[in-house]
Amino acid sequence: xxRSRFLKIFILLLILGSALILLFLLRPTDKGKKVxxxxxxxxxxxxxxxEPLQKDYTFGSDVNTVVIKDGTVxxxxxxxxxxxxxxxxxxxxxxxTIACLPHGFLLEVVE
Amino acid sequence: MxxxxxVLDGLLxxxxxxLGFLESLIPFPLPVPGAKYGFANLVTVYSLYELPLIxxxxxxxxxxxxxxxxxxxxxxxxxxxxxxxxxxxxxILLKRQVPLLLVSIFGGIFHNVGQLITACLVTGTWGLFxxxxxxxxxxxxxxxxxxxxxxxxxxRASERIFHGLR
Ligand SMILES: [Zn+2]
Numbered sequence: 001x002x003r004s005r006f007l008k009i010f011i012l013l014l015i016l017g018s019a020l021i022l023l024f025l026l027r028p029t030d031k032g033k034k035v036x037x038x039x040x041x042x043x044x045x046x047x048x049x050x051e052p053l054q055k056d057y058t059f060g061s062d063v064n065t066v067v068i069k070d071g072t073v074x075x076x077x078x079x080x081x082x083x084x085x086x087x088x089x090x091x092x093x094x095x096x097t098i099a100c101l102p103h104g105f106l107l108e109v110v111e
Numbered sequence: 112m113x114x115x116x117x118v119l120d121g122l123l124x125x126x127x128x129x130l131g132f133l134e135s136l137i138p139f140p141l142p143v144p145g146a147k148y149g150f151a152n153l154v155t156v157y158s159l160y161e162l163p164l165i166x167x168x169x170x171x172x173x174x175x176x177x178x179x180x181x182x183x184x185x186x187x188x189x190x191x192x193x194x195x196x197x198x199x200x201x202x203i204l205l206k207r208q209v210p211l212l213l214v215s216i217f218g219g220i221f222h223n224v225g226q227l228i229t230a231c232l233v234t235g236t237w238g239l240f241x242x243x244x245x246x247x248x249x250x251x252x253x254x255x256x257x258x259x260x261x262x263x264x265x266x267r268a269s270e271r272i273f274h275g276l277r
Contacts, residue, residue, distance in 0.1 A: 005209065008208045008209050009210070009213060012205075013213075016248075016252065020245065020249060023241075023245035024245045027241060027244075027245050028238070028241055
C-alpha cells in the first residue's frame with residue numbers, strides 16, 4: 001500500500017472518529033430533569049421526569065392526579081372547580097409550570 | 112446496451128428492491144416516514160466496482176423509483192433519493208482513494224446523513240441533527256461495513272461466475 005493511500009485512510013478514519021466523538025458529546029440528554037411537586041409554596045416531592053408514573057396528591061378533599069410519561073408531566077385529573085390544571089398541556093422544559101390555584105398545587109420542571 | 116448487461120442490471124435492480132423491502136420491515140429510529148438503514152446500498156457498491164458509472168446510476172434510480180412506487184410514498188421517495196444520491200457521490204469521490212471497505216463505510220454514513228439532512232429540512236428542526244446524528248453515523252458505519260464485506264464476497268463470487276461470460 002502506497003504511503004499517500006495509507007495517509008488518506010488514516011485521515012478518513014480520524015475524521016470518522018472525531019465526528020463520532022463530537023456528535024456523541026453534542027447529543028442532548030434529558031437526564032437529570034426533575035419535577036417539583038409544590039403545595040402551598042413548599043416542595044413536597046421531587047419526581048424524575050424520565051420515570052413514568054401516575055400518582056394522586058390528596059390534601060383533605062383536594063385531589064390532583066399527576067402523570068409522567070415520555071419525558072413530560074401533566075395533571076390528568078383534579079377535582080378543582082376551574083379545571084385549568086387539567087386542561088394545561090403537558091410540560092417538559094426546565095422552568096415550565098402547571099398550576100392549580102384553587103388547590104395551591106404546582107408542578108415545575110427543574111434541572 | 113448488450114443483452115447480458117440488460118439482464119444483469121435488471122437482476123441488480125430486483126435484488127436492490129428486495130433488500131429495500133426487507134429493511135423497511137426493520138423499524139428505524141428517525142421519527143420520519145421512509146428513512147432507512149441502507150442495506151440496499153449493497154447493489155450500489157457492487158455495481159460501482161463492477162459496472163460503468165452510468166449503469167450504476169441507472170440501476171440506483173430504477174431501484175429507488177420502483178421501491179418508492181411499490182412500498183413507499185412521495186416523502187419516503189424523497190428520503191431514499193437524498194440518502195442514495197449523497198451516498199453515491201461520496202463513494203464515487205472516495206473510490207480511487209481508499210479501499211472498498213472504507214468507501215462502503217462512508218457510503219453507509221452519508222446515506223443516513225442525507226436522510227437526516229432531508230428530515231431537518233422537511234421538519235425545519237436542525238435539532239434533529241444533534242439528537243440523532245451520533246446514532247445515525249454509528250449505525251451508518253456499521254451497515255456500511257456489513258455492506259462492504261458482503262460486496263467483497265459478491266464481487267469475488269461474480270468474478271468466478273462471469274469469468275468467460277463477459
Ligand atoms: Zn386545578
